[in-house]
Amino acid sequence: MASHLKKHHRRLALPPLLALVLALGGCAGQMAYRDGNTLMAQDQVEAGLLKYQEALKAEPTNAEYRAAYVQARDRAAQGFIREAERQLADGQPELAEQGWRRALALDPANERARAGLRTLERNARQAKLLAIAREHVARGEYDLAKQRLNALLTETPSNEPARQLLREVTEKTAPSAVETGLAKAYKQPITIEFRDAPLKQVFEVISRRSNLNFVFDKDVKTDQRTTVLLRNSTVEAAIYFLLLTNQLEQQVMDANTVLIYPNTAAKQKEYQEMTVKTFYLANADAKMVANTLKTILKTRDVVVDEKLNLLIVRDNPEAIRLAERVIATQDMPEAEVMLEVEILEVKRSTLMNLGVQWPTSIGINPLTDLAGDLTVNELRNLNSDRILLSGISGAININKTDTDSNLLANPRIRVRNKQKANIVIGDKLPVITPTVSGGGLGGFASDSVTYVDVGLKLAVEPTIYLNDEIAIKVELEVSNLVSTLTTRNGSTAYQLGTRQASTTLQLKDGENQVLAGLINNEQRGTGNKIPGAGDLPILGRLFGTQRDDNQKTEIVLSITPRLIRNVQRPEASASEFSAGTDASFRRRPDFSARPAVQMPALPGAQPRPGVGAVVELAPPAQTAPVTLSPSQPSGPSPQQLQQQQFQQMQQQQQMQQQQQQQIQRQQLSQPTQPGQPAQPLQPAEQIAPPAEPAPPAAPAAPVEESPIPSVPPPVQDVPLSRGQPAPLPPASGQPRPLQ
Template identity: 40%
Template sequence: MTLIAASLLTGCAADMARKQGESLIYQGEIEQGLQYLKEQSKRYPDDIKLRASYQRQLDSTLNILLREADNARARGDIELASNRYQQMLSHDKSNYRATEGLRLAEIAVRQNSMLKYAREIKDNKPEEALDVLAQVLIDNPRNTQALRLRDEIESRKTREATLRPGLAQSLKNPVSLQFKDQSISSVFDIIARIGKVNFIFDRDVAPNLRTTIYAHDSSVEDVINLILTTNQLDKKVLNENTILIYPKRPDKDRDYKDLVMRTFYLSNADPKQVLAMIKQMVRTKDVYIDERLSMLVMRDTPEAIAVAERLIAAQDLPQSEIILDVEILEVSSSDILNMGIQYPDTLSVSLTPISNISPLPLTSTATGAISLDRLSNLNKSDVLVNLGNPAISANFAHQKGNTNILANPKIRVKNREKAKVQIGERVPVVTTTNNNGTTSESITYLDVGLTLNVEPTLTIDNDISVKVSLEVSNVTGSVTTRNGLIAYKVGTRNATTNMSARDGETQVLAGLLSRTDQASGSALPGLGELPGLDRLFGNKKNDNSKTELILLITPRVVRNLTLPPPHITTFDSGTEGTISTSPLRLRTSSSIQTTTNNASGNAMMPAPPPITPQAMMEPAPQPAPALRATDDNALPVISPPGRGNGMGRR
């Protein structure tokens, strides 16, 4: 009894301890409640309810702490996340998720420091910043901040690498030059001093090449382009004041012309059509398409890429869309008049069959044979008269009916695309096939009902042309073959047309009539032919039915083609031999926008001496300047605006 009482007291104490610990947790004192349940579980190790309650409360608390820690780490609050992971370890020192969370938090601290450093040096040291970001992504390949910063730096590097260097503003200043049969090296020497530009000549540029040019009030850049083009030379701009000049030959183009890789992602155009256009118009060879991604990759010169960009922008436009509001109305009317007196229409006479006990020879009336003896002894009891249906009925029926069948589909269709609407049913048709004595049946379906096919064409002016094909069919009867198969009789009405309409204008297609006039009847011979007495001595039925099909189509423009701006549809594309968006021109000073005032009268500062190419002849010494040269071999006249008409430079 003592043991039993002790056990009862122990159980009551454990139960009270469990309830007290849970009460602390419910009141928000989670740490105290868990600690109390833990201590009581050790004090009463045999109480299953107490131990289960402690484990359940511990798991719930750990899950809450883990969720808070993970969320804090995800939004960058590393301090709060570390605190929550530490709390988890205080309750469960071997918790793997808390240990792993602390490790990731430490990595996040280090990564945040590295990201901060990468942001600080991304402008001045982009390569070093990319190396730092690469280390961050090794630890965490999904770090969104590192990925975003890496893409930003790489994009800027790509833009800077593909950005073509432009010439200095001084080369856009107007100048007047007159050279007659002068060495091209002398010409470029003078241009170098006027425009503050350096020229580097390829070794294959002929040193004895001579040129003649008369240009008045044109930009230095245009003069350089004109001299190069007329002497079969080409240039490559190295920086704003340095130009490389080389012979215009395919081998030199391969050596000096830069090629750009450009990827176009198409939204609306067909990649095959774009590919065909690029090959035909730009004549590029290095081009590839991916139909799955609607992507086109092109490798060519920057000038060809610029032309392709405008061509693709003009073609990759959203297709026009139209909503066709269709109303299909089938109006059926019937008028049936069945009036008159229906008389019996058959009369037959037959002989009564003879009995088997008759002494006369047996005969059969079924064969139409009778003995002469019986024929001579016929009386009225031997003759049977059959009137068929002896009843006389009077018909007074007049039936009228009107049926309207309306379908009102709305179809949204792209320009020059086909759309189909079918309303009806599919009638099964059984066919039998005999193959080497084996019979098999197959079922095919015949579409019966209403079928509408439309194909709209929308112009820029919102004029709409619609190709319409309408067919209405119905089963009018069936025929059973000798094999028991059923074939259906199908009546059909169809119309095909091409109609034009404006936006919101309704067009009507009507007049598809089907009219049936049928008259039938029966009457007594002679009397039924008398006028006015035909329905008294007979019965007549008149069946008049009419069906009319009406189609109403109202096109409504959802979206028309938006024409691209003029700079996309019309632009210069170079010559037959060279693709370029910058034509060869000599622009006057009125069309040149300058940022400096050249009319101030101030002397131009001396330009740095041009770079003399190897194996290039030195220009001949210039004679003293003269105001007016009448000799054909006189030196050129150089007249920068605002500096008079003297030769040479002041």
């Protein structure tokens, strides 16, 4: 019996104990929440986060604690992530990995921290691939290096070291169009000087060195004079300048044949080849790209296939090549961003109904007869047995009700750059409106139904910048049904409560922003008490009842942008390049200096007055000869030339000395004008113009062992054998020294 009573006593004591525990837990949660707010205000994010965890552990259903905890958690995680990104940029991947893992410990679903760890893994893998590709390049295995680099760039197109290495490999392995069509003849170095020379003669010299065949149109004036002075240039540059300055154009016929024709509209239509190319676009809009080509390149033959998103272009090869580069700058993937949105409706409702509800009125009703009438005699004999009291009723009110907030939405939406995204969560309320069509007996009534959206509506439009910042235009509207109204004609209308917010903000990648302040606060108080006594403090509750109803609602919007992909800024070479002139898209050649290569003059070429030419196509075996045109002053002094010639003289044979003596005697027959600088002799590899006619001199005595015949005066230049030194120029008024 005693045991039974003890168990019954425990069951009776359990509810009060549970209530006490819950009350203490609520107080502990409130204290932890306040401490967390204090720590967050002091920028102690991690300590404040621990306090919010304690508060949420004490009251797991408290939405206010949950919202504060989520905000503090995101703030702490973003701090770890920003520090990790800074460490990665400073070349400290180990510390960056620790930061990202700390962020994941706080928020296991943090996509930015996961992406950071994936970036570390990808960087390590790509560094290994890049090292392997460099080894392939060092061994000359360019195909294997290309495979590694293409795989690496497919995964990460912005890897600049890999792109640079791929460009180097491509330059080494893939010849350009000119090299392929002309067997690399255009890239041969050349130094050429012609003054007022026939155009045909210049092309003959270039043809001998480059092994190119030149075919001229019948309208090309091959006898027209031209002047070209190029040193350490290329065959391509020489041909380019000749064509440009003489209004000519070229057409490659085969691997070593070039057709030269006048640069006129009629000849262009006749000779210029046209190329048709199809461009498959992966990201850009075909119509927009077509308009760009028509505006920039003046391309007329462009066909757009919107279904396949491709372009078909017909133009000359130079225009096609430029179109490829223009399209490459446009056909790039658009930037995208993931928006993490959390919308909370923080609603706190408190209802307090405490006191004694006394009757508001007492009715006295005397008992009457069956007819319900009260006579005077009965009124005289009225006593307590014949009096009925009504309305005597009361109640004791002890009631308090609290409600918490609820989560409206937590969507994650992916949006392209400058595209609008909408989120609608709620109901559509029908609004019925009766209408009558026609009149009289033939009319009929009908109902028209329209719908009104009630709930949550969110519209976002991001703008992504190249510095990884995102500007977001946000429009938020939260509506609810307040009451239903019926009009006189029977139609239904609704009274809606609406709260709206519209703003534009700019955030960094992963930065969280909380928008709050859409508050609706309602306070209602109702009292039912005895006059006078009910107004007493504390004791007034015994003489009346007080009902306090407080409702506070706040809309909180938390938004965090996560950059998925940004626009890759093109390289300088891709964003700026030569596009020819208004009249032609002719490509400018490579003008980089190269070692000069000498070439002998054409056999039998006779110089004309005022005409000079120097053609150098390879560096000499020893000291480079001094090349001076007749109009240029001498460069080295006669003493320096004399020293060089005497050094070479010791290495020559007796026959060469006799030949030099004969040449010296012939040149000494030409007197030098006083004050006029001595003109140096031209080397044998040059075609030198004649000087002014000199007075005739006595013929030199013939030398039998010399294979060179005597030349009658006036003699301007005598060709020498290759490798034979040129005679020394004499000083003014002095005879030339014998070799």
